[in-house]
Amino acid sequence: MEAVSFSRRVLAAVHRIPKGRVATYGAVAAAAGNPLAARAVATALRSAGGGGNGLPWHRVVASGGRIALRGEAGLEQRIRLEGEGVRFRGSRVETAYLFRFGMRRVSPDSTSV
DNA sequence: GCTTTGACTGGAA
DNA sequence: GTTCCAGCCAAAG
Numbered sequence: 001m002e003a004v005s006f007s008r009r010v011l012a013a014v015h016r017i018p019k020g021r022v023a024t025y026g027a028v029a030a031a032a033g034n035p036l037a038a039r040a041v042a043t044a045l046r047s048a049g050g051g052g053n054g055l056p057w058h059r060v061v062a063s064g065g066r067i068a069l070r071g072e073a074g075l076e077q078r079i080r081l082e083g084e085g086v087r088f089r090g091s092r093v094e095t096a097y098l099f100r101f102g103m104r105r106v107s108p109d110s111t112s113v
Numbered sequence: 114g115c116t117t118t119g120a121c122t123g124g125a126a
Numbered sequence: 127g128t129t130c131c132a133g134c135c136a137a138a139g
Contacts (some may be wrong), residue, residue, distance in 0.1 A: 040136035
């Protein structure tokens with residue numbers, strides 16, 4: 001029973017992304033309950049997002065760590081991520097910085113960067 | 114309630 | 127390496 005809307009879960013998932021890490025739309029969609037709803041994640045973010053909401057939208061990237069937005073928006077997102085300590089490899093984010101939901105710390109140093 | 118849109122994804126060219 | 131096509135889902139008009 002989904003008491004809350006999808007966008008709500010998406011926002012919660014995005015908010016769960018730790019600083020200095022980035023999650024793909026597919027990961028957020030999976031955390032929201034539908035791994036195939038990557039597109040819906042973008043729709044929800046665009047609707048709920050927009051700025052001023054305190055939502056770390058810049059921590060959400062496309063598949064492979066690619067920047068989803070184009071133009072200034074994508075550039076700003078990259079700058080924000082770099083400000084959080086995320087490294088870039090050309091036009092892509094390092095795969096090691098990709099955050100995955102449901103990560104269990106099998107080792108005490110697994111979650112550490 | 115149907116149609117349009119959109120910050121996606123994976124595979125092929 | 128990039129670009130294009132088709133498929134998917136949810137929210138807004």
